[in-house]
Amino acid sequence: MKSNLSTRVRGRVLAHVLLTGCALTSLTATSAYARPDAATPVGAPRALGSITGTVSQAGSGDYLDGASVSIPTLELSTVVDRTGRFSLVGVPAGTHELVIRYVGFPDARRTVTVADAAVTLDVAMTTEVGANPGEGDEIVVSGSRPIAESEAAALQIQRTSPSLVSVIASDSIGRLPDQNIAQAVSRLPGVGVQRDQGQARYITLRGAPINWTTLSIDGINVVSPEGRDARFDSIPSAIASQIIVRKAVTPDMTGETIAGNVDIITRSAFDYPGMKVQAKGGVGHVELGKKTEYEGSLVISDRIDTGIGEFGIVSSASLYRRGMVTDNFETDFEAVDRDRRPGFETRNWARETENKLYRLTRKNYSLSTRLDWRPAPGHKLFAESIYSAFQDDEQRNNYIFDLDDQQSRTPNGTAACTVNA
Known part of the structure; x- marks a missing residue:
């Protein structure tokens, strides 16, 4: 019996900076969605x-x-x-x-x-207002939420898009505990995910391999340092105003796009009519291992009108931590030509069995800031910085039982048993 105790730490940092300078958008320019x-x-x-x-x-x-x-x-x-x-x-x-x-x-x-x-x-x-047919009194229901983050905006983008897209808005993401981008997008049609320790990590579009899906932020392609496959679990959903999934390749996409593209549209101060403060928090309990998970996010946005144009700034921060335990048994079989059953050439015997007990602590946090400036109507200049870090601490207890290390060397007609400890 072998005992293996190891600790593995995996970290990943995604840093993204967008800066547009001296590129002023005219009134005849298309929107950020390439319409x-x-x-x-x-x-x-x-x-x-x-x-x-x-x-x-x-x-x-x-x-x-x-x-x-x-x-x-x-x-x-x-x-x-x-x-x-x-x-x-x-x-x-x-x-x-x-x-x-x-x-x-x-x-x-x-x-x-x-x-x-x-x-x-x-x-x-304006919206239509109906009347109560029973009493004849007018009923007015009012609410306030940013149009840019609403389901109506997502449906409108899908309706007017020239290509096949699915859109999920921040308003929909907030209804469910979807901590990362992969988990949020997995609820859209034609989208599948590959998981690690039960959490969504990679995105596959219409059954294609994961390395055929590209990632972009505000329309700018993001290159993964690990290869063609983009990691989506390192990007928290708190930074997104909308997520646009393009499931058909169009000429405006980058050359490495084969199956489609996932475009994360970040928040802008001009999405809101004035100052906005939004906070979110959650706590949960993981039954296996009696662990705890929690998350929190904060968004602050404001617009300032000056003599040289209007400025807008939005900052956000998020934190996620989850403890979990993975416990499983695995057995490897081997086909041998000894002790054959009548009519069979080989027989499958257990060669090795493993007992794995993993204790994990998974952390994900992000900071982002975006500064917008409108010097004149129809002109825009913005700078954006996003920092996201993913850390996975694992303590592995792995017990391996090798069942074929020794073979009995005894005369015919006798039997022996050898035990390794």
Whole structure:
């Protein structure tokens, strides 16, 4: 019998810095999700003007990211970007009806007269209010949550996306104890995960190998230091505003993308109308081993209007710790040609058996900060830094019983038993 006692520590740090400088986004640029702007249809009259503006929710002022803006008679359409802005170019002179659609809101229609210049239109959409048929009294139910992190925003992005995507919003992630990105994404259709010690680690799309799935943050590809397969358990779900899973390869993706891409959209201060503080905490009990797990996260965001434009800053921190025990038995068999049963050439005998008892402490923590600056309408400059660390401490008790170390060397017709201790 052999006894093996070992301790293994595995650590992984993901550091990600995004910095855009001197790259100002014009009003005709597409949103962060690579949705195309409208183009002048074949046979349309010569473009004489354009329509630009914003789409928001009345009252709260939240931007309706992903709202569809179109002129049906001209077959012109575009999509509202993350900052609530849209731009329709190639609009002929005249009077046109603009239709704005968003999940959960009635269609908004506006009449716009276009000349040989840009027309600005800001639309505030409202929800319909029904009446109580029994009493005739009006019932108003109101609530407040960031549109960018809502399920409605996720559905709208799926509806207006030019490719096959599934989107999960922070509002949905918070309903279940999904600590990391892999666990949160595993609830989407067509997505599978590979687990380590019971927790989701790698993501597979539509049954493809895990190294065919790429990871990006805010549209920028992240290279894994361990190879082609990206580790998703080292990224906590607390940093995500939305997670977009693209299950079809499009020309705008990086060359190493084969099965699809998982894009983590981080929080921005401009997702909220003003200051926001959000805290989350949880505690749990692991029955096997009588261990405890807990997690917590904090998000602070604010916007500041100055003489040189509007600034926004959002910072977040998260911590996760879980203790667990793994206990299992494994037996290896070997086919031998001794003691054959009648009619069989070989017989399977137990060669080795193992008793594994692992004690684990798993930790994951992150810090992130994003600074946004809007010097003028339609222009944006941002810098972002994300630090995430994953640590796995394991104490292994592994007892190995070798059943074929010794063979009996006795004369025929006798028997012997040898025991190794």
